[in-house]
Amino acid sequence: MITSFVKLFVFGSLATISQCFPGRIITDPGSIAKQYDFIVVGSGPSGLVVATRITENPRISVLVIESGEYLTGEREFYNVSLPTRYPTGPRSIPPLQYFWRTTTTPIEGLNGRNTTISTGKIVGGGSAVNAMAFGRASKRDFEDWATFVGDKGWGWESMKKYLNKAETFHPPDANFIQKGNVTYNLADHGRNGPIQASYSTIFFDSHIPFLKAEKDLGIPRPKDQGSGDIVGSIWVPASVRPGEWIRSYATNEYYRPVEAARPNLHLMYNQTVTRILFKGKTAVGVEFQKAKGETLNSVKAKREVIVAAGAVKSPQLLLVSGVGKKETLKSFGVPVVHDSPNVGEGYSDHANLPISFTANYPPIENWWNLANRTFIDEQFEQYLKNRTGYYTNAFNNRMVMLSFPHIAPTTYKSILSKYTESRSPARSFLHGNISSSFVPIYRKQRDILLASHASTDSAVDQSANGRYINLLRPFSRGYITIQSSSIWDPPVLNPRTLSHPLDIEVMLASIRFNRKFLTHPEVRAVLNPVQVNPSADDVTDEQLLAVLRNSLSPTSGHPCCGVGMGIVLDSKLRVKGVKGLRVVDSSAWPFVPGAHATQSTAYGFGEKVWHCEAFAGELLLTSRIGCGFD
Numbered sequence: 001m002i003t004s005f006v007k008l009f010v011f012g013s014l015a016t017i018s019q020c021f022p023g024r025i026i027t028d029p030g031s032i033a034k035q036y037d038f039i040v041v042g043s044g045p046s047g048l049v050v051a052t053r054i055t056e057n058p059r060i061s062v063l064v065i066e067s068g069e070y071l072t073g074e075r076e077f078y079n080v081s082l083p084t085r086y087p088t089g090p091r092s093i094p095p096l097q098y099f100w101r102t103t104t105t106p107i108e109g110l111n112g113r114n115t116t117i118s119t120g121k122i123v124g125g126g127s128a129v130n131a132m133a134f135g136r137a138s139k140r141d142f143e144d145w146a147t148f149v150g151d152k153g154w155g156w157e158s159m160k161k162y163l164n165k166a167e168t169f170h171p172p173d174a175n176f177i178q179k180g181n182v183t184y185n186l187a188d189h190g191r192n193g194p195i196q197a198s199y200s201t202i203f204f205d206s207h208i209p210f211l212k213a214e215k216d217l218g219i220p221r222p223k224d225q226g227s228g229d230i231v232g233s234i235w236v237p238a239s240v241r242p243g244e245w246i247r248s249y250a251t252n253e254y255y256r257p258v259e260a261a262r263p264n265l266h267l268m269y270n271q272t273v274t275r276i277l278f279k280g281k282t283a284v285g286v287e288f289q290k291a292k293g294e295t296l297n298s299v300k301a302k303r304e305v306i307v308a309a310g311a312v313k314s315p316q317l318l319l320v321s322g323v324g325k326k327e328t329l330k331s332f333g334v335p336v337v338h339d340s341p342n343v344g345e346g347y348s349d350h351a352n353l354p355i356s357f358t359a360n361y362p363p364i365e366n367w368w369n370l371a372n373r374t375f376i377d378e379q380f381e382q383y384l385k386n387r388t389g390y391y392t393n394a395f396n397n398r399m400v401m402l403s404f405p406h407i408a409p410t411t412y413k414s415i416l417s418k419y420t421e422s423r424s425p426a427r428s429f430l431h432g433n434i435s436s437s438f439v440p441i442y443r444k445q446r447d448i449l450l451a452s453h454a455s456t457d458s459a460v461d462q463s464a465n466g467r468y469i470n471l472l473r474p475f476s477r478g479y480i481t482i483q484s485s486s487i488w489d490p491p492v493l494n495p496r497t498l499s500h501p502l503d504i505e506v507m508l509a510s511i512r513f514n515r516k517f518l519t520h521p522e523v524r525a526v527l528n529p530v531q532v533n534p535s536a537d538d539v540t541d542e543q544l545l546a547v548l549r550n551s552l553s554p555t556s557g558h559p560c561c562g563v564g565m566g567i568v569l570d571s572k573l574r575v576k577g578v579k580g581l582r583v584v585d586s587s588a589w590p591f592v593p594g595a596h597a598t599q600s601t602a603y604g605f606g607e608k609v610w611h612c613e614a615f616a617g618e619l620l621l622t623s624r625i626g627c628g629f630d
Contacts, residue, residue, distance in 0.1 A: 024259060025070060026268040029288070035300040036063040036266070039286055040308055041273045041317065044125020045599065046585045047308030048250040049166070049606025052258055055265040062265050063299060065288055067272040067309075068098060068121035070251075071128075080128045081246040083200075083238065083394035094129040098122040102312050102493050104554065109476070109498030111549045117349075117493060117559055119310040123269055124251035125585075126310070127239070127599060130557065132247060132394045134197045134600050135236040136163060137593035139228035140458040144448050148590050151571035156228050159604055162611065164190035166603035169226070170242045172199035172235070179203045180398070181211065181221075182235045188226035194253035195603060197237035202393040204365045206527060210398075210465045213520035219400060230401050230595050231459050238394040239599060245383070245392040250603075271297075274487045276305055276321035276581065278337045283580040292488040307583045314587040315344040315480045315562035316491040323575060324482075325435065332485045338577040341435035342567050344491075346442070347478035348592045350462075350556035351471040351497050353507065353548065356532035357518060399596055401459035401472070408509040416450055419475075419502050429500045431479060441567055442477060445591055449473055452594070453506075459594045461510040466517040466529065469510045470556050472594040475500035480562045497554040507552070508544050558598040560586040573609060584609050 026032055040051045043066040051064045071079060079094050099118040106112040120126040139156040146155035169189030172182050176199055189197070211233065214221075220232030239248045246252075259265065270290060277285040277298065285300035307314050318324060322337030324344065329336050383391035404412045418424060426443040452458035452473060462470035478495035498504055511534060518529045530536075534547040563583050565571055573588050575581040586602055593601055 024263065024266055026266055027270065029268070029271065029290075029295075029297040032063060032266060032268060032299055033061070035285075035302055036061045037301070037303045038062045038306055039299060039301040039304075040064045040306045041276075041286060042066065042125060042308035042310060042313070042585065043123045043250070043255075043267065043269075044120055044308055044310060044585055045127045045250045045254075045602040046606035046609070047125065047306070048254045049603060050306060050308070050584055050610050051265060052254045052262075053607070053610035055258070055262050058262075058264055060264060064265070064267045065271055065273050065286065066123050066267065066269040067100075067313075068123060068269065070123040070267070070269040077246075080122070080124070080249070082391065083132065083240045083245055083247060084391045094122075098129050100310065100313060102490050105492060105494045107494060107497050107554060109496065109549065110552060110554065115554055117312060117495075117555055118557065119312050119559065123255070123267065124249045125308075126557075126602070127249035128247070128251060130599055132238040132240055132599075133236055133596050134167075134195070134239045135234070135399065135596040136226055136228065136230065136600050137595040137597040138230045138458060140452055140455065141593040141595060141597075142228075144452060144458075145590055148444060148448055149566040149571045153608075154565075154571065159608065160228065162607035163600055163604040165193055165607045166190065166195050166600070167193040167197050168195065169237065170196065170198040173201055176201065176203050179205070180207060180235060183221075183223045184235075185224040185227060188224045194248075194257075195239055196241045196248040196253070198240050198242040199235070199237055199397055200240075200393040200395075201388075202390060204362075206361055206365055206465065207398055209520075209522040209526040210517060212522040213517055214400065216520065216522070217516055219402070219406070229457070231403050231406070231457060233398065233400050235397050236399055236596065238397065240394050243387065245387050272487065273309070273317065274320070276307075276317065276323075278322065278578070281338055281578045283578060292486070301580065304580045304582055307581070308585040310585055311347075311559035311562060311587045312480060312491060312493060313487075314583055314585055315347075316482060317487060318343050318563060318568075318575070318583075319482045319491075320485055320487050323578060323581075328481055332482060334482075334485045338575075340568055340575070340577055342438050342441070344480035344562050345434060345438050345477070346445075346561045346564050346567060346591070347480050347493070347495060347559065348474055348476075348561045349478075349495055349554060349559045350592060350596075351474065351495075351503070351507075352553045352556040353469045353471075353511070353551060354553070355463075355466055355468055355514060355518075355534075357466065357529040358532065359527040359529040361527065398464060400463050401595065402461045402463075402510075402513065403456045403458055404453045404460045404506065404509070405456050407461055407506075407513040411509070412454065415502070415505050416454055419446070419450060421447075429475070430477060431494075431496060431499075434479075438567075446475060449475055449591075453502075460506050461513070462596060463510070463514050463517070466514055466523075469507065469514055470596070471503055471507055471510075472592075474592070475502045495554040497552065498548065504545060504548065507548055508541055511544050511547075556596075558586075558592060560589045560592050560598070562587045564588060564590040566590050582609075 104114045142156045142159045167190035222229040225234040273286045275287045283305040325341040326339040379389045382389035476499040481492045
């Protein structure tokens with residue numbers, strides 16, 4: 001039981017950090033100005049970065065509109081701040097009310113199963129509700145973006161500056177370094193950015209046999225994944241403030257430190273933008289309301305509407321506002337502003353296969369599942385009093401990223417050769433209602449992905465101590481569309497997971513390679529894992545494919561790409577065919593990075609948009625880094 005003294009200490013301290021709803025945080029729509037220079041729709045990591053950076057210029061006004069709540073004090077602490085994310089005891093698995101939850105239509109490649117795709121519905125967006133992994137994408141990921149878009153400004157040399165600008169890196173402590181054989185390079189990281197990237201002080205000894213197995217299997221050990229070299233066994237920081245051991249996210253690191261001093265930055269929460277307003281083909285404002293059926297309000301944008309509503313809601317918002325495939329818009333009575341047939345196409349995510357096995361893990365490594373509730377409560381009390389103990393631990397930071405040549409060294413060339421255009425035309429793997437204009441776009445993506453799959457500098461598979469497999473660079477492409485003219489009706493979403501057979505071949509190779517961890521003598525001697533799903537008897541392609549179709553999740557919580565640059569957007573993230581409208585969240589990515597890196601990429605994305613576009617040039621006051629857009 002938490003003592004009243006501890007509660008007073010913790011929440012009294014938090015109150016000195018947080019501003020308690022001053023006038024610039026708006027709950028009454030009648031309190032906003034009639035017009036702002038910029039309206040930002042959504043307050044996730046990219047949206048808040050752009051909003052706070054633009055308003056460094058006191059002459060520029062910005063209104064951020066967020067559908068979800070703004071949490072402070074105890075509600076923030078218990079619902080999002082705790083780094084521990086376990087299902088028993090006091091916890092920080094955010095309640096469902098802080099998510100948009102969209103149920104997919106039946107996914108053919110997964111035996112007709114559907115699932116729920118969750119995205120943030122809270123001030124801070126996904127950064128408030130994610131698992132806090134702060135890994136980086138590879139050099140190859142960003143170079144492939146630059147190649148696809150035709151703009152070197154999206155390449156590694158440019159993007160690493162913005163990734164660093166968002167970050168303050170904290171090395172692990174001596175014990176963690178020694179036990180985990182951790183290496184790092186401070187030059188590969190930011191040292192003065194808003195987001196705190198740190199490592200737990202808790203080291204789980206079960207890593208050690210896996211580290212030995214990886215060495216025997218010839219898996220590389222990059223010095224620091226921050227360098228853009230991520231293929232191999234890597235240690236990934238978490239977005240957690242060290243010492244305080246609370247979540248470091250867009251709200252408490254970008255927005256809250258400047259809110260009190262920015263009369264030109266307004267945040268209105270618990271209001272949903274229902275439609276972007278146009279005058280001809282120029283975005284001039286937005287409509288919004290608190291809930292379906294309530295009063296519709298509107299506000300004007302003098303310069304731009306910047307959409308950062310998330311990977312699912314941003315494409316939907318464009319569609320219900322009249323930017324999309326004209327046949328679809330007309331069928332639901334949406335006035336056509338601009339016929340943009342590829343809005344919602346190219347949706348992607350990292351599919352995830354949980355690997356079930358029993359093992360002799362030390363009891364303390366499963367402490368959150370212990371029947372001893374007294375121990376759990378003691379750990380929480382210890383955390384509250386002096387920020388020590390197991391509640392300081394976000395996750396144990398280690399991941400294994402492998403290339404296709406690593407997991408299928410003797411077969412990868414022959415497998416890839418089957419999927420060239422002459423043998424497997426790109427159109428044959430897209431859905432039947434897709435616009436013909438998307439086919440050459442996808443063909444270009446496919447060729448880039450084939451080249452990356454043939455290399456050893458691009459990861460296609462992610463695992464951690466044999467527990468799961470993520471498909472990092474999928475060829476399958478899904479879609480988002482609408483079922484009505486209302487933003488309140490859920491969009492139609494289908495990831496089309498495993499619709500491309502090469503994704504299946506990569507996953508089959510990944511499962512087989514993952515077994516090398518679980519059956520390695522070092523691992524067996526300590527943990528003695530027994531495979532459950534897939535079982536040790538699942539050995540043929542047919543058996544393993546059945547496991548995939550029955551057990552694979554279409555999401556790792558990394559959805560993206562429904563209004564990608566180079567497709568719907570130009571390389572400055574402006575919506576093609578209209579004026580005054582830009583999209584800056586993960587829906588704007590051309591394809592998903594091949595890494596556990598969506599959070600850091602979102603921050604870097606927002607930093608780059610601000611620096612590089614400069615919004616007509618006169619907005620920046622400080623610290624321009626240099627830009628591929630110029």
